[in-house]
Amino acid sequence: PLACATALATLAVYEDEDLINRAARMGKELTKRLQGLAERHPSVGAVRNIGLFGIVELVRSRNPYTPLAPFNGSSPEMAALGRHFREEGLYTIVRWNNFYTNPPLTITEAEMDEGFAIIEAGLAMTDRAPTARSPTRFNPDRGSRSMKWEPSMATPTTTRLDVPAEVGTITHFIDNKPYDGPTARWGDVTDPALGRVTHRVAFADEALVDQAVAVATRAAVGWRQSSLAVRTRTFFAFHALLEKHRREVAELLTREHGKVLSDAMGEVQRGIEVVEFACGLPQLLKGEFSENVSSEVDSYSIRQPLGVVAGITPFNFPAMVPMWMYPVAIACGNAFVLKPSERVRRGRSPRRRVQCRSRGQGDRRRHPEAPRHRRRQLRRLDAGGPLYL
Structure with a gap:
């Protein structure tokens, strides 16, 4: 109060x-x-x-x-x-x-x-x-x-970035591909350095959020059955692609957020460090077993995926904060729905493409990115309590 x-x-x-x-x-x-x-x-x-x-x-x-x-x-x-x-x-x-x-x-x-x-x-x-x-x-x-x-x-650093001549569009990314359906509402993405609109971002309605969650629910069924070895190889490949495209992501952050390029590169690096942590998660997912904690009573614990989890991230760290969430969630066997800030959407798009390539175009074990939405309820696959967005 x-x-x-x-x-x-x-x-x-x-x-x-x-x-x-x-x-x-x-x-x-x-x-x-x-x-x-x-x-x-x-x-x-x-x-x-x-x-x-x-x-x-x-x-x-x-x-x-x-x-x-x-x-x-x-x-x-x-x-x-x-x-x-x-x-x-x-x-x-x-x-x-x-x-x-x-x-x-x-x-x-x-x-x-x-x-x-x-x-x-x-x-x-x-x-x-x-x-x-x-x-x-x-x-x-x-x-x-x-x-x-x-x-x-004094270390010379080039910060001149190419500026798009035309206003582009940014849409949702669902079921491993850009969403090309009808969109009723749009918002502007402005380059802070130039003060002009460079892209228009699509806003979603309730039905589209339901579609994204349904895709995530289907994807989670197969992905949670993946072995720890498969998940580890996936994230090692993802890490390699992020390293290769790190400057591309940083330049997008500079254009849309206004960070200096060196600051944006540092933010991407801190996100990559979480991906490195996710590569070692199999060691942390081990359960525990204690024999005879009481007379003829053994105690054990196992760690299992929740199913579909979600993240809503702010605009001030558009690369780092999402990467605090989805690498760990996905490495643990969950599907992930991401609702990013509409102000800096493209800072995530290279990672979406990178993730799709690292898993293969035909692989159903993937996670979608959720659009801008109203308050929705996601049910865990293990019939646990609701998760609210």
Whole structure:
């Protein structure tokens, strides 16, 4: 009750103060200021935002694209920038070669001007950062304090991605193939970097969800009878194909989610690690047996598939979070229905194709991907309790 009351009070503030419309108006102001940073400062490699949620990428050079700090690391310049922000009273996230511009929804133009004045002063320091061709000492304030720059910190990374010229369509993936039936509702998939629609995604109705669940139920019957050796070989093949196509998946995440390519590659890698774990699941699926736990009483346990299981995943980690779920579920002998975020659907499509190829086109032991849906009930094959979506 307390949590619900808090949520309702928060929603009331959003409505009373018109914060959603305010965020849209102030988001346009943020866009202009971010674009101004890119025009004035050579150390700004890219800027983008959706409303009041923005990010700035910093570089040593734009061509070739050389991040100011390596992926999952830092550099003297980024450390100095973060220290400058804190000393001047600007508290934001400084991570790798990025810093975020995510002010509160109640921010005023005067407060935004004050914050960007601090950012401008900080970027004046990063503009003096040495490039990969000039490994000199970096002086953030041109005073007595100096920080040594390591050449290994500048690793050129190409992030230019081809952008589709036409608006494509993304449909559901059911019964090992794209769904080509009628669709009444569609949504837009927008490239955050360009601010334009690149694809339209199909939304499902209740009947189509029932169809996906029925296919999963049929597939689960055969797949649960597969030996552990067959499941292991399947996931080793799946792992090899994911490694081969990892950049393709990461580029899709960058186009649809807005992550920098290095961040997207890291997300895909963390998902692949779960697939590696699934390859070793036969060792973890062993049961237990205890003899004479009581007089002439033995105790044993076995692990069996549930049948059809499901996952509903958010947009912020469109590759990693689904891969936390379906590799383990399928390796355990279940069929899996996935309802991904409609905002970043294509980040999963290469894995769908990869999974189909690894199992063979004629194999009935496969799992479908569920579309966007209303609340539905899935029954387990072992007649257990219901699982709600």
